[in-house]
Every structure is written in structure tokens, then in C-alpha cells.
Amino acid sequence: MANRRSALKNIATGTAGVLSLSDVFAANKKVLGPKLNGKINHSVCKWCYGKIPLDTFAQECKQMGIASVELLGPEDWPTLKKYGLTCALPNGAGMGIEKGFNDPALHDELVKSYEDIFPKLKEAGYTTVICFSGNRRGMSDYDGMRNCAVGLRRLMPSAEKYGVTVIMELLNSKVNHKDYMCDHTAWGAGLCEMVGSEKFKLLYDIYHMQIMEGDVIANIRQYHKYIGHYHTGGVPGRNEIDESQELYYPAIMKAIVETGFKGFVAQEFIPKRDPLASLKQGVQICDIA
Numbered sequence: 444m445a446n447r448r449s450a451l452k453n454i455a456t457g458t459a460g461v462l463s464l465s466d467v468f469a470a471n472k473k474v475l476g477p478k479l480n481g482k483i484n485h486s487v488c489k490w491c492y493g494k495i496p497l498d499t500f501a502q503e504c505k506q507m508g509i510a511s512v513e514l515l516g517p518e519d520w521p522t523l524k525k526y527g528l529t530c531a532l533p534n535g536a537g538m539g540i541e542k543g544f545n546d547p548a549l550h551d552e553l554v555k556s557y558e559d560i561f562p563k564l565k566e567a568g569y570t571t572v573i574c575f576s577g578n579r580r581g582m583s584d585y586d587g588m589r590n591c592a593v594g595l596r597r598l599m600p601s602a603e604k605y606g607v608t609v610i611m612e613l614l615n616s617k618v619n620h621k622d623y624m625c626d627h628t629a630w631g632a633g634l635c636e637m638v639g640s641e642k643f644k645l646l647y648d649i650y651h652m653q654i655m656e657g658d659v660i661a662n663i664r665q666y667h668k669y670i671g672h673y674h675t676g677g678v679p680g681r682n683e684i685d686e687s688q689e690l691y692y693p694a695i696m697k698a699i700v701e702t703g704f705k706g707f708v709a710q711e712f713i714p715k716r717d718p719l720a721s722l723k724q725g726v727q728i729c730d731i732a
């Protein structure tokens with residue numbers, strides 16, 4: 444990959460030939476990444492690009508102006524650091540989507556697993572981690588909320604000590620995660636109130652929430668103080684976020700910015716076309732001026 448030093452060396456030694464100003468800008472853009480508008484902090488979920496090695500993917504992201512590759516655990520963080528990227532929402536703790544804080548029998552194991560990762564996150568300079576409610580398995584919404592709150596409140600003192608926000612993902616329980624409990628924004632907001640700590644927030648996944656409840660912009664406006672992170676995805680199908688699907692992402696991004704949100708928006712769609720071209724397009728769609 445071209446780097447700034449070799450580009451400059453080529454200029455200095457004349458091996459690049461006679462360079463115009465636009466050649467220099469183009470070389471800089473290649474090395475430093477494109478200039479984005481800066482209103483949205485861009486991230487991407489690596490699992491949607493499974494076949495691309497992380498090393499290659501990280502370099503491509505850097506060139507697109509994406510600052511973070513996420514849903515990665517400690518083993519992948521050094522690769523991100525090598526390319527000057529952060530991990531806006533790490534994983535590496537918990538017991539998966541279906542087994543979460545709504546089951547009191549799992550609390551000891553879950554608390555231990557999160558307390559083990561907090562110091563690693565702090566050392567890496569990361570300030571968030573993902574968590575899940577678990578499936579309902581016949582439990583009422585209220586019992587599940589109370590159980591989650593009991594487990595999460597045990598975690599909050601060490602989350603506060605290590606400066607880590609534990610972020611629970613809102614997922615659809617219709618198409619992708621049948622029986623998942625944290626599937627409505629109001630339920631998640633109620634849980635935030637019960638937990639009662641700024642170190643517990645929601646991941647508002649725009650794709651999942653469009654499937655469950657729609658009214659995306661109104662819900663973002665109503666519940667933004669509980670939201671610590673956003674994911675994207677086209678509806679229906681969870682593919683590209685362009686005009687092939689029903690959501691108008693620039694308006695959603697504008698609404699997010701208007702709430703004063705300073706966190707990250709991560710692309711989380713499964714590309715149907717050239718994956719990197721689609722990712723770049725997704726970033727451009729969300730990069731409102």
C-alpha cells in the first residue's frame with residue numbers, strides 16, 4: 444500500500460514524474476483517507492465482511508474514512524491499532540444473544556465475564572462493550588426487565604470504575620432472532636431507568652427496529668438519551684442501505700445528529716454486490732453534510 448513517506452519520496456526523487464497539484468491531493472487522499480463531513484462517526488461491523496481478512500479490511504476502511512471496525516474481541520484489537528482504527532463497540536464477554544441478563548441463573552457467569560473484560564477494554568482505550576437480554580423463554584416482559592436490571596446493577600460499579608458503558612442491543616424477534624427479549628425501544632428505555640446508571644445504554648439497530656416498530660425518527664427523538672450506539676441495514680433483507688430498500692438513511696442520520704449524539708454509527712448490512720463498494724456507498728449515504 445502506498446504510504447505518505449513513499450509518496451513524498453517519489454515526489455522528492457522525481458520518480459513520480461511532474462506532479463500537478465491535483466496529483467498531490469489525490470496522493471494525499473489515498474494515504475490519509477477521504478475527507479468526510481465529520482457529523483457522523485463511522486464504524487462497521489466486521490462480521491458482514493467475513494471473507495475479507497481483517498488486515499486487508501482495516502486498510503480499506505481507513506482509506507474510506509471509517510474510524511472503527513467493531514464487534515471484535517481482544518485478539519483483533521492489535522490489528523485495528525496497527526492501522527490507527529478504534530473498536531467503537533467491542534465484544535468478548537457474555538454468553539451470546541440468546542443467553543443474557545434476563546436469566547438470573549446466568550448472572551454469576553455473566554458478571555464474571557464482563558468484569559474480566561473491563562480492565563482489558565480500559566487498557567486498550569475502549570469505552571463500550573456489547574451485551575444482550577437473552578431470549579424470553581416464556582418469561583413476561585416485566586420479569587425479564589427486572590431480572591436484567593438485577594444482573595446489570597451488579598456490574599455497574601465496575602463499569603463505572605473502568606469507564607466502560609455496557610450497551611444492550613435491540614434486535615428484531617420476528618425475522619432474525621425469534622424470542623429475543625430486548626426487541627422494543629420502550630422496553631429498553633424502561634430497563635435503562637431501572638438500572639439507573641449512565642454506564643448502561645442501548646444499541647438502537649435501525650434495521651431491527653424498523654422491522655419491530657417502525658417510526659424510527661420519532662423513536663430516536665423520544666429515546667435518544669438512552670441510546671449509546673447505532674447500527675444500519677436495509678429493510679427488508681438487511682442488504683445495502685441505498686434506494687433498493689424502504690428506509691431513507693440521510694433523514695435518519697440528520698435526526699441522530701440533531702439529538703446531539705457524539706457516538707458511532709456502524710454499517711451492519713450484508714452486501715449483495717461488491718462488498719467494499721457497497722460499504723463505501725453506505726458510508727457516503729450516512730455522511731450527511
Ligand SMILES: O=C(O)C(=O)CO
Pocket residue numbers: 612614619648674711
Ligand atoms: O446478530 C445480529 O443480528 C446483530 O444485529 C448483531 O449486532
